[in-house]
Amino acid sequence: MTRILHVSDLHLEDGFPGVPWKSFANKRLVGLANLRLLRRRLFAQARQKVDALADFAREQGVDLVVCTGDYTALGTDAEIAYARRVIEPLTHAPQGFFTVPGNHDVYLQDAVRAGWFEKHFGEFLRTDLPEYAVDGPWPQVWLSVDGLALIGVNSARPNPNPTLSNGRIPDAQLDALARILDDERVRDRFIIIATHYAPRLANGQPDRPHHGLENADALLEISCAVQRGVIVHGHVHRRYHVWVAESHLPLCCAGSTTHEGREGLWVFDVEEHRAVATPGRWDQLRYILEPDQAFEIFA
Ligand SMILES: [Fe+2]
Numbered sequence: 143m144t145r146i147l148h149v150s151d152l153h154l155e156d157g158f159p160g161v162p163w164k165s166f167a168n169k170r171l172v173g174l175a176n177l178r179l180l181r182r183r184l185f186a187q188a189r190q191k192v193d194a195l196a197d198f199a200r201e202q203g204v205d206l207v208v209c210t211g212d213y214t215a216l217g218t219d220a221e222i223a224y225a226r227r228v229i230e231p232l233t234h235a236p237q238g239f240f241t242v243p244g245n246h247d248v249y250l251q252d253a254v255r256a257g258w259f260e261k262h263f264g265e266f267l268r269t270d271l272p273e274y275a276v277d278g279p280w281p282q283v284w285l286s287v288d289g290l291a292l293i294g295v296n297s298a299r300p301n302p303n304p305t306l307s308n309g310r311i312p313d314a315q316l317d318a319l320a321r322i323l324d325d326e327r328v329r330d331r332f333i334i335i336a337t338h339y340a341p342r343l344a345n346g347q348p349d350r351p352h353h354g355l356e357n358a359d360a361l362l363e364i365s366c367a368v369q370r371g372v373i374v375h376g377h378v379h380r381r382y383h384v385w386v387a388e389s390h391l392p393l394c395c396a397g398s399t400t401h402e403g404r405e406g407l408w409v410f411d412v413e414e415h416r417a418v419a420t421p422g423r424w425d426q427l428r429y430i431l432e433p434d435q436a437f438e439i440f441a
Pocket of ligand 1: 377
């Protein structure tokens with residue numbers, strides 16, 4: 143059995159020492175005001191929770207950790223460096239740490255141009271099938287765990303307009319994903335497709351256009367090629383899972399694993415003939431599983 147822990151939207155932040163003021167002459171000023179007014183309180187314990195998460199992973203015998211992005215608040219170089227330091231204990235799972243960025247990690251063009259996410263998280267961005275990498279390392283594919291294929295598609299992009307936080311998987315990545323799912327080295331495995339944005343909300347409906355995944359329908363259609371697997375994501379700060387008519391795979395949203403009062407996570411136990419998803423939550427000082435709310439992905 144392989145046990146996978148899925149977390150998301152950690153939103154770590156340690157103030158902005160040394161960040162030049164010109165970095166705020168844009169959408170970050172709105173983001174900073176929002177952070178000071180509201181977000182900072184909601185994520186005040188984020189660092190302690192990530193430490194507790196690493197304890198939880200160890201105690202629960204987690205083999206592999208998957209994080210679906212949004213490590214930061216405003217995607218500055220200093221924040222990404224800080225987040226990378228904080229998550230270090232989480233990256234020690236025996237089979238590794240698999241990740242995709244969130245929109246807050248590529249908040250504005252300056253972050254993308256400078257490659258801050260790649261600079262600090264580059265060691266996790268590798269693919270076992272480089273022939274399909276069409277957009278930097280994306281889609282990234284890990285085949286290192288027996289019986290499992292992890293596929294990350296990057297749906298995060300800068301949104302300079304303060305009213306927008308939507309995403310899109312570039313068409314070239316989607317085309318590559320379709321070919322990956324048809325590859326004989328992949329198709330018989332249990333497949334975890336990870337991306338930041340939610341293809342559907344908890345009620346099975348698409349997210350609002352200014353917040354959602356533009357080409358969610360195309361992703362779901364391509365995912366129909368998968369026999370056994372799950373789509374994991376974050377961005378919506380509520381933990382949920384939903385089965386939708388457009389895909390054979392359940393969608394599992396970890397929500398935000400550190401958001402005060404809404405902390406969520408998923409644990410997937412994958413065996414050859416069975417896979418079970420168990421949600422987890424924060425319980426004052428530690429994370430706990432909720433086995434009474436577990437469901438079978440296939441059996
Ligand atoms: Fe997000």
